[in-house]
Amino acid sequence: MSSPLPRHVAIVMDGNGRWARARGGMRADGHRAGVSPVRMVIEECVRHAIGALTLFAFSSENWRRPRDEVMSLMSLFVESLEAEIEELHRRGVRVRFIGEREELDARLKASMASSEQITAANTRLSLQIALSYGGRSDIVHAARRLALQVERHQLSAAQLDEPTFGAALALGDVCDPDLFIRTGGEQRISNFLLWNLAYTELYFTDRLWPDFDAPAFEAALQHYAARQRRFGLSAEQLQAADAGAS
Ligand code: FPP
Numbered sequence: 481m482s483s484p485l486p487r488h489v490a491i492v493m494d495g496n497g498r499w500a501r502a503r504g505g506m507r508a509d510g511h512r513a514g515v516s517p518v519r520m521v522i523e524e525c526v527r528h529a530i531g532a533l534t535l536f537a538f539s540s541e542n543w544r545r546p547r548d549e550v551m552s553l554m555s556l557f558v559e560s561l562e563a564e565i566e567e568l569h570r571r572g573v574r575v576r577f578i579g580e581r582e583e584l585d586a587r588l589k590a591s592m593a594s595s596e597q598i599t600a601a602n603t604r605l606s607l608q609i610a611l612s613y614g615g616r617s618d619i620v621h622a623a624r625r626l627a628l629q630v631e632r633h634q635l636s637a638a639q640l641d642e643p644t645f646g647a648a649l650a651l652g653d654v655c656d657p658d659l660f661i662r663t664g665g666e667q668r669i670s671n672f673l674l675w676n677l678a679y680t681e682l683y684f685t686d687r688l689w690p691d692f693d694a695p696a697f698e699a700a701l702q703h704y705a706a707r708q709r710r711f712g713l714s715a716e717q718l719q720a721a722d723a724g725a726s
Pocket of ligand 1: 493494495496497498499507511512514515518535536537538539542556557560561609664689
């Protein structure tokens with residue numbers, strides 16, 4: 481039951497603002513510097529054959545940031561997506577977005593839709609970018625969708641179990657993250673994938689996101705490899721299961 485490599489990694493990329501301020505720059509400079517570690521984690525996931533990666537790029541709460549910071553982030557998303565999509569496609573990466581799209585600007589929405597369309601058949605890495613995403617809102621939307629099915633007699637209340645509920649969430653067709661990484665020193669989930677993180681191994685590092693490099697990612701993978709994941713079982717039960725599997 482223990483695996484040396486996670487199948488799905490979820491990351492809260494925190495610390496861009498502090499990184500920029502420490503260099504006398506604007507917060508937007510930190511976000512710009514955060515693009516290179518995004519590229520790195522994608523490359524490393526492909527290299528390690530990790531099948532899924534979910535990045536928290538912009539939370540539903542981030543709309544409360546100063547307007548110029550929000551605008552510069554949105555421009556950065558469009559720019560990065562347009563610059564990187566061909567290379568992502570060439571590498572076999574399937575790109576998808578989770579979160580509420582309505583409030584995003586038209587050009588960004590168009591780039592998101594075309595990236596999803598271009599890469600839809602790729603299977604090497606499933607990359608989910610959470611944009612205007614909130615874990616509670618994800619759960620509420622799933623509940624609403626399922627309630628509608630009950631109203632229409634397509635589903636009975638008794639049929640509503642954990643797999644059915646999980647499948648109605650934004651990551652319904654992706655396995656739960658095995659490893660959660662948060663950079664920037666805070667030890668919080670911050671309304672990220674609340675349902676999906678139930679059994680995920682949590683890894684926190686003080687490193688600010690723009691400084692998160694390949695050796696830092698490797699350290700997180702090593703931390704994960706050293707964990708024994710029990711899913712509620714005893715250590716003895718796990719040993720017996722591992723012995724049976726080998
Ligand atoms: C949190 O750091 C980071 C964000 C709100 C934005 C994340 C965006 C990127 C890494 C840019 C590239 C992303 C993609 C998908 C192309 P913070 O600003 O809260 O940092 P602080 O805690 O130091 O203030």
